[in-house]
Amino acid sequence: MAGHNKWSKIKRQKAVTDARRSKVWARITRDIMVAAREGGGDPGMNARLSLCVDKAKAENMPKDNITRAIKRGTGEIQGADYEEVAYEGYAPHGIAVFIDTLTDNTNRTVADLRALFSKAGGSLGNSGSVAFLFDRKGVFEISAEGRDELELFELVADAGAEDLVQEDDQFVVTTPVEAFGAVQAALEEAGITTEEAALQRIPTMTKQLPVDDARKVAALLEKIEEHQDVQTVNSTLEFDAELVDALGS
Numbered sequence: 001m002a003g004h005n006k007w008s009k010i011k012r013q014k015a016v017t018d019a020r021r022s023k024v025w026a027r028i029t030r031d032i033m034v035a036a037r038e039g040g041g042d043p044g045m046n047a048r049l050s051l052c053v054d055k056a057k058a059e060n061m062p063k064d065n066i067t068r069a070i071k072r073g074t075g076e077i078q079g080a081d082y083e084e085v086a087y088e089g090y091a092p093h094g095i096a097v098f099i100d101t102l103t104d105n106t107n108r109t110v111a112d113l114r115a116l117f118s119k120a121g122g123s124l125g126n127s128g129s130v131a132f133l134f135d136r137k138g139v140f141e142i143s144a145e146g147r148d149e150l151e152l153f154e155l156v157a158d159a160g161a162e163d164l165v166q167e168d169d170q171f172v173v174t175t176p177v178e179a180f181g182a183v184q185a186a187l188e189e190a191g192i193t194t195e196e197a198a199l200q201r202i203p204t205m206t207k208q209l210p211v212d213d214a215r216k217v218a219a220l221l222e223k224i225e226e227h228q229d230v231q232t233v234n235s236t237l238e239f240d241a242e243l244v245d246a247l248g249s
Helices: 002-013 018-039 047-058 063-074 106-120 149-158 177-189 211-225 241-248
Strands: 083-091 095-103 134-143 163-167 170-175 196-203 230-235
Touching: 018 047, 018 063, 018 095, 018 230, 047 063, 047 177, 047 196, 083 106, 083 211, 095 106, 095 196, 095 211, 106 211, 134 177, 149 163, 149 170, 149 177, 170 177, 177 196, 196 230, 211 230, 211 241
Parallel strands: none
Antiparallel strands: 083 095, 095 230, 134 170, 134 196, 163 170
16 A cells, blocks of 8 residues: 555656646546536535545636536536546556546547557456456545644544555545545545545555566556546556655656
């Protein structure tokens, strides 16, 4: 879990460019549309939509963009029909990769992902080929500054969280998928701001590689994440301190 979380930190430390912002907004827009389609257009009654809206605001997405995305999801405005599709594969050196996408063209998505894997020396696999190596969990990252660990643990545990650990300057809370909304609501009620809140696929085991090999795998993961249809990418690569320093430099 620790190595998995460090990868998310590395990604957030990268410079925010206009091109990146455009991709992030497009990704969040699709997520909002699907969340609204499946759970309704009221964030107060739809935990997944509430999370998407919070992400949109954190990325400074204009309010009108958020509203349009919700209306497209509920059918009030016509828009593309996106579906959630998961892809699985292996990066070089036996690193398992699980990819969650939102796509309006599965033929395009699978062809593009297969090409990325192949070029990097990996392979896109069949459904179920690596899924057993990941558990789907809710993950909240909260600044540890000025916060009492025991009080926070009691708050999230009462709401259904299963674990809380401190990693560097953050507390990381993990929850079962079904408790995600309740924990999110408890944190909001207590006025606690999260630095990250998402449903993630957490590897049940990780694999450590020499830095040069790990760099190549990390480069593939980043290219996959940059694809327009990709929502999240998770892998079994262990991001130890040496690799984190190398990637962050």
